[in-house]
Amino acid sequence: MNSINKTFASEQVEISGQDALTGYMSFKLGNFTFSRDEYFAKITWTAKEQEHSHLMSIDAFLRAIMRDVAWGFFYGWVNFDHVIGTQNHYGSVDMYAGTFNGVLNAAGVDYVENFETPKIMATFKAILHDWVNEGFDPFAAPEETGSAFGRKNGYNDEAIDRYRIATKRMPGLENDSPLREDLPVNRQFLDVAQDEPLVHCEPGFEGQLSAFNLFKYMSRSDVTWNPSVTSVCKASLFCPTTEEYILPIFHGNDRVEWFMQFSDEITWDIGDKNDGSPFARIIMKPGDICAMPANIRHQGYSTKRSMLLVWENATPDLPEKYASGELPPYPVSF
Amino acid sequence: MNTTYTTKFGSLDNFEKGTIQLIQGKASHYVFSNVFEVAKNATPYDKTVVGINQKYVIESIRAEGSSDWFTCSHDEFVISMDGEVRVDFLKLNQAVDSTLEGTQAAGSQPEGKPMGYVVLKQGHQAILPAGTAYRFNSQKPSTLLLQTIKGPLSIEKWDEICLK
Numbered sequence: 123m124n125s126i127n128k129t130f131a132s133e134q135v136e137i138s139g140q141d142a143l144t145g146y147m148s149f150k151l152g153n154f155t156f157s158r159d160e161y162f163a164k165i166t167w168t169a170k171e172q173e174h175s176h177l178m179s180i181d182a183f184l185r186a187i188m189r190d191v192a193w194g195f196f197y198g199w200v201n202f203d204h205v206i207g208t209q210n211h212y213g214s215v216d217m218y219a220g221t222f223n224g225v226l227n228a229a230g231v232d233y234v235e236n237f238e239t240p241k242i243m244a245t246f247k248a249i250l251h252d253w254v255n256e257g258f259d260p261f262a263a264p265e266e267t268g269s270a271f272g273r274k275n276g277y278n279d280e281a282i283d284r285y286r287i288a289t290k291r292m293p294g295l296e297n298d299s300p301l302r303e304d305l306p307v308n309r310q311f312l313d314v315a316q317d318e319p320l321v322h323c324e325p326g327f328e329g330q331l332s333a334f335n336l337f338k339y340m341s342r343s344d345v346t347w348n349p350s351v352t353s354v355c356k357a358s359l360f361c362p363t364t365e366e367y368i369l370p371i372f373h374g375n376d377r378v379e380w381f382m383q384f385s386d387e388i389t390w391d392i393g394d395k396n397d398g399s400p401f402a403r404i405i406m407k408p409g410d411i412c413a414m415p416a417n418i419r420h421q422g423y424s425t426k427r428s429m430l431l432v433w434e435n436a437t438p439d440l441p442e443k444y445a446s447g448e449l450p451p452y453p454v455s456f
Numbered sequence: 457m458n459t460t461y462t463t464k465f466g467s468l469d470n471f472e473k474g475t476i477q478l479i480q481g482k483a484s485h486y487v488f489s490n491v492f493e494v495a496k497n498a499t500p501y502d503k504t505v506v507g508i509n510q511k512y513v514i515e516s517i518r519a520e521g522s523s524d525w526f527t528c529s530h531d532e533f534v535i536s537m538d539g540e541v542r543v544d545f546l547k548l549n550q551a552v553d554s555t556l557e558g559t560q561a562a563g564s565q566p567e568g569k570p571m572g573y574v575v576l577k578q579g580h581q582a583i584l585p586a587g588t589a590y591r592f593n594s595q596k597p598s599t600l601l602l603q604t605i606k607g608p609l610s611i612e613k614w615d616e617i618c619l620k
Contacts (some may be wrong), residue, residue, distance in 0.1 A: 157588045186551050191475070285498035289490040291531060292583050319580040323572040330585060331545055331572050336464075336535060337579025353533040353581065355603050358512035360533065373496050380507045382491070382601075383474070386581075403477040404486060408466030409537065409599075411514065412488040426461060435509040452485045453508055 131240035141178030145274030146152045147252045151245045154217060154236040158183075158253050160272050167219050167233040169395060174231050176205045176219060181260075181270035188260035191246050192348060193286060195239065197434065198441070199374030201419060204398055207371070208242070215242045222374070222419075224397030251284070253393055261345040263366035263427065266309075270369045287350040294334045299351075302342035308364065310427035311341035337384065338365055340364050340429045347422075349432040357437045368426040372398075374419035376441035377432050378453045382411040384430035390414075391421045416444040417451035465562040465578065466492050467538035468597055476619055491516040491537060495599040497616075501545075501592065503559065503602065505612045511557065513610055515602040519594035525562035526591070528552045532584040532604040536576035543582055545571040546589040558607015562589045584599025 144344025148157035153167045159197030163183035167177040178186075185312035186217070187202040193200070195215050204223055209216040218234035220226030254260055257268035261284060274329060280285035289299040307314065319333040336352060340362055343350075347369050373396040381390075383406040390404040395417050404412060414420055422430075443449040466472075471492035476483045487507075494504050500520040507514035519541045529552045534543065546568035552560065566589050574582045584590050591598070 152585060154487040173610065204476060221503045292533065292581070295583070311463055313461065313463050315577070315579070317577065319576040319577065319582065322574070326569075327545075327571040330588075331574055333576060333580055333582035334576040335579055338486070341463075341614040353531075353583070353603055355531055355533065357606070358509070358603060360603055378509055382507070382514070385465050387464075387474075389489070400479045401481050402479055402483075402486070403490070405474040405477070405478065407472050407490075408464055409490045409492040410488065411491055412486045413507070415485050415521050422529065425615065426463075429463075433509065433514065435512055437510065440510075452486045452487070454612075454614050456484060 131244040132248065134241040135244050137248070143273070147248075149245055149249055151217065151242060151352040152237060153233065154219070155234065158247055162254075165219060169220075169231045169233045174219070174233070178203055178206070181258075181264075182370065184260040184270055185252065187246055187250060188282060189347060189371055191243065191250060191282075192307035194243070194262070196373070197379070199419065201374060201397065203372070203394045210376075213234070213239060215239050217242060219330030220395055222398065224399060227397065247282075249277060251277065254278050254282055261348065263346050265366075267295070284345060289351040289354060292332060292334075292353050293339065295332050296329060302339050305342040305344055307341050308343065308427060310366065311363070311364075313340040314338060316341075336362065338430065340384070346427070349434070357435055358438055359434045361434055362431040363421060363430055363432060364427055365430050367424065369420075369422040372419045372421045375414060375416060377435060377444055378416050378451070379414050379432060380411060381406065381414065382433065383408055384429035384431055386424065386426045388428055388430060389423045391423070392418050393420075413453050414449040415453070416449070427456040458585075466490075467578075468492055468599055469498050469612065483619050486619070486620040487614065490529050491601060492599055494502065494617050499534050500597075501610050502611055504617070505606065506617065508612070509527075511605050513604060513606045515610060517592075517600040517602055518531040518597060519592050520597040522593040523595065524564055525566050525589045526559045526609075527552050527566070527589040528559050528584065528586060528607075529556050530586045530606065532559065532602060533579045533581060534576070534599050534603075535601040536578055536586055537599040537601055538578050540596060540599060541592055541594045541598055543576065543580055543584070544573045544591045544593070545585075547571050547586065548589050552587050557605040559602075559604055559609050560607065561609060588619065591611050
């Protein structure tokens, strides 16, 4: 137990036991319990006075919870799969099981509970810390990392302590987030040009002009599916990311967001945000740009590591406006 | 076994638009276009909106030859999507009206001090700092992506550019 990281609110983490055979801790979060074995994460809750449970392959579970932690619960709904997930209320967070699954919700066997953000964050971090073994990086694509399976075998805190990069205006500016000169080029981006733009400042204007090679910057991203800010125009945030394998969550946003494909190809599965029924599959190629409306959930598939621009509007009052119908879920009618 | 990977980028002369496989609803809800196709069919330096989120926009611009000068009261950002584009900057003698959002026309020769220039190739990004004037120059046609707020020069023509 002394191996639990002392992070913010770590005293609120409830450890309910340690499995003698597998070596893993189990955790309690309100009326949810979380446990893992050699292959699966198991989440249990009570509905209609009966215990209900859900299993996820442990590698998929750890990739999902890794994103939720790194993104600080992100915008709107982060569905780990078709049953469990979280909804961000920016100060508190709902954890749900089956609530946004049409069948489970209609049967009344779903369950949702609200938690103060520090408590659920500390619990999720403790789960990651305990359940991620040495050699498994839940931020990496499967081909890049070891196995999540088996009994407790060491830790990989270095891999799970990475977060979204916060940028004030643009990376590389004075007092802003750094460029990625010290990170190696990913094996799937070795053909991406590494030249930097020419910047010439007249005397007296040194440091006022700035440019950098965004594709080079992305080619050196050491994580997959992790939107990180690279330019800030008031509440308009460019959050490019490099994608490989499957987006580990199904994201249902509480606002409209946009995708632009910089390189290669991604297929997006689009479903109804509330019940998960399928709406469309969208295939995006270089230069394609499209909206993700506010009433859908999406999950992307990328065979080759690809460069994607995620574009967010961080204005705080947007969720109420979409929820109340003041704003239509689609950004443009034509 | 082949262990090398080829990263596929697009350009004005070489792009392939993706597709929407619709199950229910309307394809137009996804406002799907391709920035190279938009630039290919645009007049040089027209600012075609390809993404809009409330007042914020992404514009696709065909850079070809020299543009007029533009200015803005807030930061904007430009990414060269294919060719080589030079951006010249002026520190304007007269301040930009801070109540105006989006790109403003600054004419063919505004008064100000040359600040310098940047040269952007494919994938390069530059800040267009608030309160400066800037001008693009490109020997060959290329595609720019601009992050800004909808302004007097923004052109919306969704019906022409989007999948339906």
